[in-house]
Amino acid sequence: xxxxxxxxxxxxxxxxxxxxxxxxxxxxxxxVSQAASKVDAATLRDPALIARGEYxxxxxxxxxxxxxxxGARYAGGRVLATPFGNIPAxxxxxxxxxxxxxxxxxxxWQALHSGKGRHGELLxxxxxxxxxxxxxxxxxLAIFAYLQSLAPVHQPAKPLGLGFPYNVRxxxxxxxxxxxxxxxxxxxxxxxxxxxxxxxxxxxxxxCNECHAPRDSFGGTQNSPSLAGxxxxxxxxxxxxxxxxxxxxxxxxxxxxxxxxxxxxxxVRGTAFGxxxxxxxNSTQHMHEDDLRAIATYLQSLPPRPLLAEDKSPLxxxxxxxxxxxxxxxxxxxxxxxxxxxxxxIYPPLSGNSSVNEPTGINAMRAVLLGGFSPLTAxxxxxxxxxxxxxxxxxxxxxxxxxxxxxxWSNKASPIxxxxxxxxxxxxxx
Amino acid sequence: MKRLxxxxxxARRVVSACILFFLMGTATVHADETSPPRIPDxxxxxxxxxxACHGVHGEGTPESGFFPRLxxxxxxxxxxxxxDFQDGLRKYGPMEYTVRQLSPEYMQEIAEYFSxxxxxxxxxxxPRLSAEALARGEQLVxxxxxxxxxxxxxxxxxxxxxxxxxxxxxxxGLPYDYISSQLGSWRTKTRSTVAPDCMSEIANRLSASDxxxxxxxxxxxxxxxxxxxxxxxxxxxxxxxxxxxxxxxGA
Numbered sequence: 001x002x003x004x005x006x007x008x009x010x011x012x013x014x015x016x017x018x019x020x021x022x023x024x025x026x027x028x029x030x031x032v033s034q035a036a037s038k039v040d041a042a043t044l045r046d047p048a049l050i051a052r053g054e055y056x057x058x059x060x061x062x063x064x065x066x067x068x069x070x071g072a073r074y075a076g077g078r079v080l081a082t083p084f085g086n087i088p089a090x091x092x093x094x095x096x097x098x099x100x101x102x103x104x105x106x107x108x109w110q111a112l113h114s115g116k117g118r119h120g121e122l123l124x125x126x127x128x129x130x131x132x133x134x135x136x137x138x139x140x141l142a143i144f145a146y147l148q149s150l151a152p153v154h155q156p157a158k159p160l161g162l163g164f165p166y167n168v169r170x171x172x173x174x175x176x177x178x179x180x181x182x183x184x185x186x187x188x189x190x191x192x193x194x195x196x197x198x199x200x201x202x203x204x205x206x207x208c209n210e211c212h213a214p215r216d217s218f219g220g221t222q223n224s225p226s227l228a229g230x231x232x233x234x235x236x237x238x239x240x241x242x243x244x245x246x247x248x249x250x251x252x253x254x255x256x257x258x259x260x261x262x263x264x265x266x267x268v269r270g271t272a273f274g275x276x277x278x279x280x281x282n283s284t285q286h287m288h289e290d291d292l293r294a295i296a297t298y299l300q301s302l303p304p305r306p307l308l309a310e311d312k313s314p315l316x317x318x319x320x321x322x323x324x325x326x327x328x329x330x331x332x333x334x335x336x337x338x339x340x341x342x343x344x345x346i347y348p349p350l351s352g353n354s355s356v357n358e359p360t361g362i363n364a365m366r367a368v369l370l371g372g373f374s375p376l377t378a379x380x381x382x383x384x385x386x387x388x389x390x391x392x393x394x395x396x397x398x399x400x401x402x403x404x405x406x407x408x409w410s411n412k413a414s415p416i417x418x419x420x421x422x423x424x425x426x427x428x429x430x
Numbered sequence: 431m432k433r434l435x436x437x438x439x440x441a442r443r444v445v446s447a448c449i450l451f452f453l454m455g456t457a458t459v460h461a462d463e464t465s466p467p468r469i470p471d472x473x474x475x476x477x478x479x480x481x482a483c484h485g486v487h488g489e490g491t492p493e494s495g496f497f498p499r500l501x502x503x504x505x506x507x508x509x510x511x512x513x514d515f516q517d518g519l520r521k522y523g524p525m526e527y528t529v530r531q532l533s534p535e536y537m538q539e540i541a542e543y544f545s546x547x548x549x550x551x552x553x554x555x556x557p558r559l560s561a562e563a564l565a566r567g568e569q570l571v572x573x574x575x576x577x578x579x580x581x582x583x584x585x586x587x588x589x590x591x592x593x594x595x596x597x598x599x600x601x602x603g604l605p606y607d608y609i610s611s612q613l614g615s616w617r618t619k620t621r622s623t624v625a626p627d628c629m630s631e632i633a634n635r636l637s638a639s640d641x642x643x644x645x646x647x648x649x650x651x652x653x654x655x656x657x658x659x660x661x662x663x664x665x666x667x668x669x670x671x672x673x674x675x676x677x678x679x680g681a
Contacts (some may be wrong), residue, residue, distance in 0.1 A: 323627065384476045387479055392482070429524070429527040
């Protein structure tokens with residue numbers, strides 16, 4: 001028996017050594033020099049390719065992460081907060097010392113498609129290569145040509161704000177095994193060309209699922225239905241479900257509603273705010289009409305969602321609803337209407353609004369606290385705005401009015417408590 | 431001929447259908463007008479996000495000094511502040527969030543709206559300071575302190591201290607709390623602007639007691655009859671200031 005136990009011990013130890021070796025083995029590979037690249041310099045200077053790359057970089061919203069507040073475009077420095085620590089976006093202008101100046105297309109492809117840096121080091125999936133892996137070779141080449149055509153900006157990378165064990169890049173091996181599937185988008189022959197274009201944009205460059213899906217405790221999205229909505233970790237916004245079918249976050253949205261929101265920042269059914277306002281301003285408003293229609297076609301094919309269990313909390317909401325109704329009449333009804341109907345083209349309806357009814361209530365709470373302008377787009381260059389109520393309403397009043405809005409007219413979402421408002425009142429805005 | 435008249439007939443039908451449709455259209459518009467809120471298409475309505483705190487006419491909250499007055503401040507100055515919040519040079523989360531997407535044109539329009547507002551100035555609460563401190567304040571405002579390279583406030587902000595168009599704000603008629611906290615935030619770098627940031631340099635040359643003295647003297651000063659900013663070119667700034675562009679070179 002003793003002998004049996006020692007054999008088991010040896011086997012376990014051997015396994016640990018093997019796993020540890022695999023774990024720590026640096027997957028280092030030398031970069032491909034520009035001279036050795038299969039893509040020659042003249043190709044990268046093709047103005048048509050660069051122009052296409054500029055468009056695709058806008059579709060991918062690269063600038064949003066790779067530009068610091070007030071900083072040079074694409075020179076990096078914006079810090080993405082995650083539950084694991086802070087990850088600064090790198091400089092992707094063609095500066096040789098601090099940007100992509102020495103990179104070949106092969107290096108770029110390895111990053112975008114395989115999630116590996118120039119020396120084969122594993123990249124943190126804050127860079128959404130889980131989606132970008134679906135981008136075609138030709139599109140990646142165009143984006144690279146565009147980035148290489150930018151004026152180089154010398155801006156060294158900020159230090160990585162990750163602690164142990166997340167600062168050990170090889171720990172990503174396990175993460176990748178669980179959540180990362182490498183491969184360019186494969187068209188579905190049973191679907192139309194438009195649908196496939198939409199799926200390619202949404203799943204690939206658009207990287208919509210990076211926010212619009214729940215993340216598990218390891219930060220992966222692989223195991224949930226795609227685009228089913230989720231709370232954005234560390235930023236405390238809720239990216240709603242995007243299904244337009246029964247019980248979907250966008251239930252009843254027409255193709256035109258989706259196109260309007262992406263093009264102008266608002267549709268008759270809702271207005272983009274928070275992080276999506278930035279996506280509209282920097283990315284989707286610049287997209288061609290046919291690409292927006294393709295995205296809408298694809299989103300409209302998402303399946304219906306299961307009916308959420310009705311709220312059965314023992315909380316008696318009668319007094320809070322009465323208080324909420326008073327606050328609503330005094331502060332909200334002038335713009336959003338007595339019945340939460342909004343004003344077409346100006347103020348969004350609150351009845352049936354996906355951001356009002358999302359499961360957490362975070363969006364409605366923060367919209368009330370922060371207010372703000374509708375996205376500024378070519379189609380809406382002087383947007384109307386909503387007052388911030390953080391200074392005027394206390395936590396109880398915010399909870400009351402948000403609960404009232406979430407449970408009035410067609411809305412049947414869960415109530416909001418004072419303690420929820422306390423939690424989100426001071427969430428940093430970036 | 432027959433075909434032509436048939437076509438004409440068809441055209442007439444189309445026209446009458448159009449007219450009918452148009453009438454129906456206007457009829458529904460009229461019917462709808464009773465229920466949803468009617469929203470005026472004015473800049474004032476559009477910028478509810480600003481006026482909620484700063485007041486419909488940019489009057490601010492003079493009793494506390496917390497939300498600054500915007501009314502009557504030079505438009506170039508106001509537009510610059512919006513841009514500085516957008517770029518993170520001025521730090522205040524709610525302002526940074528509110529202005530993050532605005533275009534330069536829209537920020538200019540908003541700045542001009544507040545700049546054009548005529549709002550009477552009111553007195554704000556002030557701390558009691560000694561006569562020496564107030565004298566020191568007056569000395570700094572009108573003559574500066576050459577030994578510490580502090581220019582007089584009036585050298586840039588105008589002989590009447592009501593500011594100079596389009597970029598230099600007035601200093602009189604502002605609450606003590608507001609002035610002292612701005613000078614403090616230049617020192618803590620929660621307020622900065624494009625380089626060379628001359629106000630940051632000056633604020634860092636002031637001592638803590640200087641800041642109280644200057645703020646108190648300015649806040650307590652009798653207001654001139656004309657509170658409007660002086661015309662452009664009224665001053666020759668003694669320092670290079672990024673916010674004044676080339677105009678800062680006239681040392």
